[in-house]
Amino acid sequence: MRGLIGKYIRFNLAAAMEYRVSFVIQVLGMALNNSAFIFFWLLLFDKVGDINGYGFTEVMLLWSLAAAGFGFNEVFLGNGRYLSRIIYQGELDVYLLQPVPLIPNILCSRMNVSGWGDLAYGIILFLLSQELTPLWIFLFAVSCVLAALLFSSINLFYHSLTFYMGNGENLASAAYNMVLTFATYPGTIFKGASTWIMHTLLPAALVIWIPTELILHFSLSRALFLLAGDGILVATAYLLFKGGLRRYASGNRMGTRL
C-alpha cells in the first residue's frame, strides 16, 4: 500500500501539472487568503491584549497547525470530501474491484491542489512564529499528520451518512468546514454544551485545540487522552462506513476518474 500511496502522490501531482497555471494560482491564492487572517488577529490583539490565555503567538500556532493539518489532508487524502458523490453516483465500484484496503485507496486517490497552499502556509507560519525546538518541531509534525487523519475521519463519518439517508454531501461539507473554522479560534472561548460538541460531533478540540495545548505544555496523560479520543473517532467513522457498504446500491451513471 505504501508504494501505491507514493504512486498516487506522483500521478496526482502529474495530473495537476497538466494545468500548471491553475495549480500556481490555486496554491498562491490559498496561501494569500490565509495570510489575510494574520492581520485580523494582529489588529485584535493590539486592542485586547489576550483572549482567555491565548495571545498572538498561541493563535498563530492554532492557525499553523489547522492550516498544515487541513492542507495535509487535502493533498494526501483529498478524495474524502467527494465521498458522498462517489457513493450516490455509484463510483465506489471501481475501488471495490481493487485488491487493496478500501478506505486508504479511496482517500489517497485524489489530491486537491489548493491544499498545497494551506500546507505550505501552515508550515511557514509555524517556522516564522514559533519556537523551533526539536520537541516542538516533532510535536507539530505528529499533530499535523494526526489532524489530517481526523479531518479524513470527519469526512468519512459524515459522508458515510449518504449510505443511510440519501445524499449527505451538504451536511458533511458543513461539518468539515465548521470543524476547520472552530479549530482556528482558541478553545478557551467556548463554554458549556458547545465544548461538548467540539469534543464529539464537531471535534475541533481533538483535531487542533488539544494538540496545540500539548505543544505549548506537554503532558503524557493529556496525550493519551487525545490518542484515545482520536481512536474512538477513527473507529466510529470506519464502522459507519463499513456498515454503509452493505447498503451500497451502486448505479449506472457515466463516470471518469479525475
Place this chain on the structure above:
Amino acid sequence: MILDIKGLNKSFKSPVKAEGLSGRVKSLIKGEYREIRAVRDLSLSVPRGEMLAFIGPNGAGKSTTIKLITGILYPDEGSISVLGMDPHRQRKALSLKIGTVFGQKSQLWYHLPASDSFSLLGSIYNMSAGETERRVAELKEIFELGDFLDQPVRKLSLGQRIRCEIAASLIHSPEILFLDEPSIGLDVVVKARIRDLIKRLNEESGITVFLTSHDAGDIEKLCRRVIVINEGTTVWDGSMKEMKYSLLNRRIIDVKLEEELNLDLPGVSILKNRPYSAKLEADLNRADMKEVMETLIRNNTIQDINVSPIPMEEVIAHIYEGRTAGEAAE
C-alpha cells in the same frame, strides 16, 4: 465450475416521491419506499473458458447480477461462488483473479496518459515494475495501443479509450473477464475490432468472458452460450446456435425478381412485395426450406436471393415478449 450462483435475490428500496408541498413535508417525517426486486431467485453456473452472453432489456438485473458476482453489492439471499471464493468475504483475493469493464465507468485517469494508469494499476495489483512493463508490452501489441498509449485519456477517441479500458482490466491476467456493455456508443467498425480482440483473447488465453450487451452483433459474434434475464430472473439459458436456429425457427428470404412474385406455400408469409423484389419469412416448423427454395425458383425468374436467420434483435425481442419455442410453434 468457475462461477456458481444459487437462489440469488437482491432488492433495492426506492423512495416514493410524494406530490405537492404537503406531501413532500409528510415524506420528510415519514418517507414511503417501494421495493424493487432487481434479482429474483437467480441460479446459474459457468464452466472455465466459456464465452457467455448475459442479456436482457434495461432494468432486467444484468448489471446488478455482475455487481453481486464481483462483490460490489451484497446479496439479500443466495450463494455466490466465483473461482471457489465468496465475493463478499474474499473481495480482495477475488479481485486479483477477475477483470471488469463497465462501459459507463472508467478506471483510467482522465488527465493522464493510459500508460500512467496501467503503471498505477500494476501497483494496485501488487505487480513489480518489471512485471507491469512486460504485461503492458503484451497488451499494447494485442490491443494495438502503440499510437496513443502516451496520450492523456481525455484526448482519446471512445474506441481507443475502450481498448485501453479492456487492456487495463487485463493488466493482472485475470481468469474471468466481466464486460458490462463494453461497446456502448461505439461505431460499427470499432465494435467489430473490439469483438475480434475479445475473441482472440479467449482463444489464446482461455479467459472466461461474461458479457452483457444490448448489441446483438456482440452477442452473436462472440458468445457460444446465452442467458436471457428479465425482471431479475432467467427466461432462457442455452447455446447461441440453439437460440438462433431452434428457438425461433424462421428464415428471412430476400429475393430480386424479373417479374411479380408468384408463390403460395403454407408456412411462408410475404413481408414485403414490390414489383421486382420481395421479402419472405419461412416458418421452418411448417415449411420445408428445400421445398420453399425449389418452388420459388420454379415459379419465378430470380436475379438474386439471400437467406438469413431472424436478426438477433428480433429473437431477443420475441423472448422479451414472453414467447418461447413452444409458444412460437403453436
